[in-house]
Amino acid sequence: MLVLVENTNTFAALPHKLWTREECAVLERTGVLDQKGYELIEGELILKMGKNYPHMLALSVLTGWLYSVFGIVFVMPEPSIDLRPEDNPTSEPQPDVVVLNRSIRTISGRPRPEEVSLVAEVSDASISLDLNVKAGLYARAGIPEYWLVDVEGRRLVVHRRPSGGRYLDVSRYSEDEMAATLGAPEVSIRVGDLF
Numbered sequence: 379m380l381v382l383v384e385n386t387n388t389f390a391a392l393p394h395k396l397w398t399r400e401e402c403a404v405l406e407r408t409g410v411l412d413q414k415g416y417e418l419i420e421g422e423l424i425l426k427m428g429k430n431y432p433h434m435l436a437l438s439v440l441t442g443w444l445y446s447v448f449g450i451v452f453v454m455p456e457p458s459i460d461l462r463p464e465d466n467p468t469s470e471p472q473p474d475v476v477v478l479n480r481s482i483r484t485i486s487g488r489p490r491p492e493e494v495s496l497v498a499e500v501s502d503a504s505i506s507l508d509l510n511v512k513a514g515l516y517a518r519a520g521i522p523e524y525w526l527v528d529v530e531g532r533r534l535v536v537h538r539r540p541s542g543g544r545y546l547d548v549s550r551y552s553e554d555e556m557a558a559t560l561g562a563p564e565v566s567i568r569v570g571d572l573f
Contacts, residue, residue: 396468397421399466399468399470402416402418418471419469419507419512419515420468420515426472430502432529435573436573437500440474440475440500441453441474444475444496444498447559447562452479452480452482453476453477458472458488459471460489460491461519462491462518462519465515471516473512476494476496476497478493478494479494479495491521495559496561497521497525498527499512501527505526513526513545516537517537517540517544518540521540522538522540523536532553532570533550535550552569553570556569
């Protein structure tokens with residue numbers, strides 16, 4: 379008689395390979411890995427999910443609004459960014475959009491944390507990763523503001539005041555509320571207009 383026993387082990391508990399930026403670059407150069415389809419987060423290669431229509435709509439509206447507020451040379455869609463030195467070897471996040479505190483023309487390579495004033499992620503399937511792991515990475519890097527557009531929850535989660543590896547100020551805005559960035563507090567967007 380065959381008896382099936384529920385496996386209580388999680389994938390994380392199984393032995394697996396943690397990757398570094400350097401190893402991923404070698405895999406990409408040799409053609410083994412198309413890094414555009416993956417994101418390196420704390421040593422894990424995370425498959426970037428295809429963007430559904432609600433995700434693309436929210437990202438387009440958010441990016442367009444940021445362009446109108448800050449100008450095209452201060453907004454970068456989907457760049458790889460650097461983090462604090464301790465996190466850099468095993469993490470290379472690619473946020474949906476980044477606002478720089480100086481012109482793109484003056485930056486060579488990946489934006490460094492001190493060059494970033496806002497990081498934004500549009501999230502649906504990856505919301506737990508974005509709210510927890512990525513928020514921690516961005517806070518440890520000292521990025522002053524992190525916006526998470528929650529497509530399914532139709533809300534905006536704004537993280538500010540990084541300290542001790544976390545954001546001390548986390549505010550949630552519903553569809554009917556207005557939100558503004560630290561970099562342009564006089565210009566706001568109605569959260570519902572993102573969806």
